[in-house]
Amino acid sequence: MPVIEVDKLFKEYKTKNGEKKVALNGVSFDVHEGEVFGLLGPNGAGKTTTIKILSTLLLPTRGSASVLGIDVIRNGEQVRSQINFVYGGEKGVYGRLTAFEYLSYFCVLYRIPRKQQKLLIDELITMVGLEHAEGQQIYTYSKGMIQRLHIARSLINDPKVIFLDEPTIGLDPVGSKMLRELIKSLSKKGITFILTTHYMSEADELCDRIVFLKNGSMSSIGTPKQIKEECNDLNVFEATIQLFDQSGLENEELISVNDLQHITESYKTIKLEFKKNLDISELENVLKKYCQVIKIQRKEISLEDAYIYLMKDVE
Numbered sequence: 539m540p541v542i543e544v545d546k547l548f549k550e551y552k553t554k555n556g557e558k559k560v561a562l563n564g565v566s567f568d569v570h571e572g573e574v575f576g577l578l579g580p581n582g583a584g585k586t587t588t589i590k591i592l593s594t595l596l597l598p599t600r601g602s603a604s605v606l607g608i609d610v611i612r613n614g615e616q617v618r619s620q621i622n623f624v625y626g627g628e629k630g631v632y633g634r635l636t637a638f639e640y641l642s643y644f645c646v647l648y649r650i651p652r653k654q655q656k657l658l659i660d661e662l663i664t665m666v667g668l669e670h671a672e673g674q675q676i677y678t679y680s681k682g683m684i685q686r687l688h689i690a691r692s693l694i695n696d697p698k699v700i701f702l703d704e705p706t707i708g709l710d711p712v713g714s715k716m717l718r719e720l721i722k723s724l725s726k727k728g729i730t731f732i733l734t735t736h737y738m739s740e741a742d743e744l745c746d747r748i749v750f751l752k753n754g755s756m757s758s759i760g761t762p763k764q765i766k767e768e769c770n771d772l773n774v775f776e777a778t779i780q781l782f783d784q785s786g787l788e789n790e791e792l793i794s795v796n797d798l799q800h801i802t803e804s805y806k807t808i809k810l811e812f813k814k815n816l817d818i819s820e821l822e823n824v825l826k827k828y829c830q831v832i833k834i835q836r837k838e839i840s841l842e843d844a845y846i847y848l849m850k851d852v853e
């Protein structure tokens with residue numbers, strides 16, 4: 539049985555001036571035990587609304603959803619004891635407490651018996667790699683360390699499902715990497731993660747499956763590989779060129795130039811997208827009208843390429 543079942547979820551908000559805003563328009567998906575499942579899409583696509591409904595913070599207008607077979611609408615309290623969540627850039631830490639004191643406070647809130655608290659906190663602190671900083675006040679922590687502390691906090695009630703809303707926002711590459719490794723190791727232990735992120739390389743590395751939301755509806759669902767394969771009429775090349783007619787190249791109808799990145803003053807590497815299935819020599823002939831071609835190669839489609847391609851008509 540899936541850990542999460544979402545069936546035709548529909549959510550309509552009423553805005554302050556009385557207008558109606560459809561945030562979710564019939565979203566359905568299942569998530570399985572130990573999966574890292576990504577909700578991806580542009581601002582306003584409905585990701586946070588989905589997470590809020592599944593974590594019982596918001597009721598849908600129509601549709602149904604369950605976590606571990608428990609209905610989130612009728613039995614929210616039972617669901618809450620089985621889940622937890624971490625929001626990216628979360629402030630709610632008490633800087634003057636140490637990590638140990640902070641987690642002790644939450645142990646009390648979660649009614650963990652006093653005798654078990656120390657053992658549990660030590661275990662969690664080790665799990666998230668903060669044992670060297672356990673006695674330090676939290677205001678001395680880096681953002682990455684704070685985010686790992688939030689993960690430790692989210693594990694206190696032994697949740698089966700954890701919701702992560704942009705967990706690596708504002709973290710440096712090393713902090714992000716450590717957090718991703720932590721999420722992967724916890725998912726191997728059977729915890730299911732529902733994650734939102736705007737970082738496509740992160741989703742590609744971390745997520746077993748992904749759903750792309752677009753204006754409240756599902757546009758694609760599958761493994762990152764399956765989603766990239768959906769874009770089979772997208773051709774991406776990378777070329778190193780010496781440009782003599784920039785505006786000509788920018789206006790060339792056959793090519794869409796994604797990225798104009800300086801390598802040296804005279805050479806540029808550009809990423810090119812084609813709708814038509816040109817081969818490399820045909821592409822080179824088009825480019826030669828505007829530049830000298832030093833090197834050209836076909837690139838594998840990244841999840842970001844797929845995202846931009848699949849989301850291109852979002853308002």
Ligand SMILES: Nc1ncnc2c1ncn2[C@@H]1O[C@H](COP(=O)(O)OP(=O)(O)OP(=O)(O)O)[C@@H](O)[C@H]1O
Binds near residue numbers: 560
């Ligand atoms: N409380 C609210 N009242 C009215 N409209 C809302 C409310 N909350 C969200 N919305 C609208 O619902 C839509 C979906 O919002 P949601 O926050 O779920 O998107 P999101 O995909 O999480 O976006 P982001 O990437 O910016 O976090 C948006 O158009 C948003 O403006």
